[in-house]
Amino acid sequence: MLVEGIKSRPVYHGIAADPRARRHIFVLEGEGARALLEQEPSLTPAILASTEILYVARGSAGEGHVEALSALGADVAWTAPTVETLLFRLKAMLAVAHMGTRLYISGTEGFIGKAMQVALDQGMDYSTIPTEHRGSLARRVQCVHCKGVTEDVATTPFTCSHCGLSLLVRDHYSRRLGAFQGVCIDAEEPGVRPEPEALFL
Structure with a gap:
């Protein structure tokens, strides 16, 4: 039911510490911790001494990610509630970062979108920020009709949590909003809509 060939669909090329950077900020959510932990053999003492890790254990509690990230020996390893x-x-x-600071983001698509919004608001260029998708495929979707945003959408169509319309989830992605777009699927024939498909698990 998705429209093919939408060019705004994000592409996540993966994260790897840039040895030329003066400072590294890894922003990780849930399974996104693995994106950094899997690089441990290539993380030199010099890289780790200039690394700050911001982690939130959403969706992966009890898997030891907090302990494993702390054990890397980064300059800062902080877990957010x-x-x-x-x-x-x-x-x-x-807001106080200096030239030569690199930002890396890994986690679910919704998390990547939110963290990218913060970076863009601070003047960073999205093309310079490595990202890696890890964890659930659930989407952050904005209703184009009421402008409300619904988190963790796993099916299409789904009911907007703000206005109640039945929305088709499109592959069209707004970088500014950090969300996919949802459009009313039964606008011409209210109540006539296909059964929801679980496409984003």
Whole structure:
């Protein structure tokens, strides 16, 4: 039911510490911790001494990620209680960051979108920020009709949590909003819509 060939669909090329960077900020959510932990053999003492890790254990509690990230020996390894707290700290860090600081983001698509919004608001260029998708495929979707955003959408169509319309989830992605777009699927024939498909698990 998705429209093929939408060019705005994000592409995640993976994260790897840039040895030329003066400072590294890894922003990780849930399974996104593995994106950094899998690089441990290539993380030199010099890289780790200039690395700050911001992590939120959403969706992966009890898997030892907090302990494993701390054991890397980075300059700073901080675990946030919520995504919002992590993003608040990230905003403060980027506001005082110096030239040569690299930002890396890994986690679910919704998390990547939110962290990218913070970076863009601080003047960073999205093309310079390595990202890696890890964890759930659930999407962050904005209703184009009421402008409300629904988190963790796993099916299409789904009912907007703000206005109640039945929305088709499109592959069209807004970098500014950090969300996919949802459009009313039964606008011409109210109530006539296909059964929801679980496409984003």
